[in-house]
Amino acid sequence: MICITVQFRLFAQDPTFKDRDTSSLRWVMTGGDMVTTDVLLKAREMFPHSRVGTGHGMTEVLGWRTDRKHEDVPEYHGILAAGVPDAGTSARICDEKGNILGRGESGELHLGGLSMITSYLGGEQPEAFYRDSRGSWVRTGDRALMSDAGAVFIIGRIKDIIKKTGISLSPAVIESVLNAIDGVEAAVIGIPDAEYGEVPMTIVKHQPTVDLQGVVLDKLGPDHALQSVVTLADLGLAEFPINQTGKVMKITLRDSVEKSRGGV
Template sequence: MDVSFWDGKRAPGVPDRIDLTEFDAVVEVVESAMQRYAERPAFTSIGYTLTYGQIDQYSAAFAAYLQNHTSLKPGDRIAIQMPNVLQFPIAMYGALRAGLIVVNTNPLYTEREMLHQFNDSGAKALVCMDVFARSVQNIKAETGLKHIIVTSLADMLPLVKRTVINAAAKYVKKMVPAYSLPEAVAFRTALSLGAKAGPHKVDYIRDPNATIILQYTGGTTGVAKGAELTNRNLIANMLQSKAQLTQLDEQGHPIKPEGGVKIVAPLPLYHIYSFTVHLMALFNMGDHSILIANPRDTDMFVRMIKPHQLTGFIGLNTLFVSLLQHPEFQQCDFSKLKLTLSGGTALMDDTAKRWKDMTGCGISEAYGLTECSPAVTMNPGGGLERMGTVGQAVPGTALKCVDDQGNEVAIGERGELCVHGPQVMKGYWNRPEATADSFTEDGHWLRTGDVAIIDDDGFVRIVDRIKDMILVSGFNVYPNEIEDVVSNHPAVENCAAIGIPDEKTGEAVKLFVVASDSNVTVEEIRSYCRDNMTGYKVPRVVEFRTELPMTPVGKILRRELKDEEQAKREAEPA
């Protein structure tokens, strides 16, 4: 469907178009916000807050350091490998202001994965937490890294608090393995040297179509590839996300109030979802992000958000589940909570219902891809969200569903979802064949690999990934549907479905279950499935586990489960 298909169908206050002429470069977006909101709080981490003006000052100093104390030139790649701490936005904005291309790097990467990403991107510099410095030491000789800047957890906090927290992390919690990187520069030293060097040179990448971020993808589907995201891609998606947040309620007031509201940021900033929301859209609107360094530590998470009256909450299904199960979460102040966004992985109906019952705020599920910077669709808020869908196309985006021959299917029919819009990536870094394979033959539409249905109102329902689809006796079975049904069982905390070979039906469904009640049985789960879905969808095999393999942002790694099953089959005697 063309962009105009969604005209007039969006929630009140959400425009049908965005204006791409306002900014040419992401640095212009960032610097404009720094000037307009200089006195407002921008980011809070570990109980300490930096204003927009301070972020401006520190990132300018970091840019000056990179320009005056390193051999880096505009267009060189710099990797940033940190959790959600105050140093992250400083390093990110500083690197972009210095004209560098940022390689967002997962802090939980293994040495093998780090080596691949640093070498594939051609990174010449790295900013990392001391927690990962041992791994950097082990692989540095095999990379092209020329400059390494190391920071500690509390480096941006005042002296006493900084000293205590960093010492506790290193000596009490033993979070920092011993390492030797004599050439490394401390982050605070870099800031000091940069401040002494005077104003940084205005040398950022201005071309709207130039790559400024390499965002690696493929963690759930294979070898990681670097999606080239341009100034235009990121600005477009920022404006699209911002447009969705201008929705009006029944009284004609913005659902998300203007003027520096507090939004919690538990998803890692290196992830494009969190990057676009917190470092661009909300920053551009003058809002205040509460950074959560380790969302898996639910006790600390709840402790960090308790002092705040939050207006918005950005998360995903697994995160919502862990918070709902925490005894103290219900004691948080939800009186100003107006918006909860979910993305990154499928939202379960049961989770959405429980969240609304506890917080009084519905969850607006969105859908996106790294290759789309990432937002493609988003649900409205304020009670207009449609459970079971991922919302409507964000302004300026065209969508269509196609069959196996590439023909567009009718409204209401299943097909592979394809996307066209200003947020779609330039391509994969140094991978022309992979780039060509990801687009339709005419190069106009990005193929998502996801099976979807678009209804008459323009709402999109993601059925499943094409590669994850299970073929049982010729019938298509979608793991998401099975998981959504099973997750409603009161004794199920989490689950994942995959296909396994079956002599009779070609494939059969195997279900992995993390139970919240140790008394639940295999037969009880299968009986529940028989009551709620047709026979060929009922899992042939059910296996209980204490946990499921997941990416750092909570996506279940079905591929790892499939690999385990394959290894078991290969180990069986002939």
């Protein structure tokens, strides 16, 4: 069974799930987004008869997976590696100009290889597709980095990156720290700042009982310092706005923040 991470959260919230027989499942994989340690541990608790691992892939090209023990899966600030590309799949990390970056540097994940399609039905070739001397590639829109051992970490979406003066911050990295706190459900966005261009703000479902700004400062350092913490109620919202795949719609959150500050 292949699930996106939000599905595990929905399973966990279903009061009937604990009574269901899942012993026929031999292998369970989660992907389609970054995977944090708490999600994987919860999935292994929910599917005790299965090997549970992480992975990544697209309709356009195969990706990779890992089903090693949690202790053997590398992590980056609580985000687990998606794994090492399968045979026949090529992966590289590129900057905004398409230059290939080195191991440990974050940028956009580009995929290629023998399994990659060359066009969509009807011959349509979207802008994300391109060719070079090494073959055909697709820009995934995922921000990622590759370790020295070749493991790939998905650390967010390029369009969500916060561009603070001199550095690029991944909201997903900050969210992984915040959502690891018991009782906290948080989303991080970038908001305009006269001095730094953009700075991170977090929106939480409920009023926190701990100092979230202090936690982020301690875990990630001053570059990731939160400008502010607000609740959904502060924005006039009852729930996080989500799309059909269960992902938080950051653009809608930004609009709500702007309106709460007297914007258009």
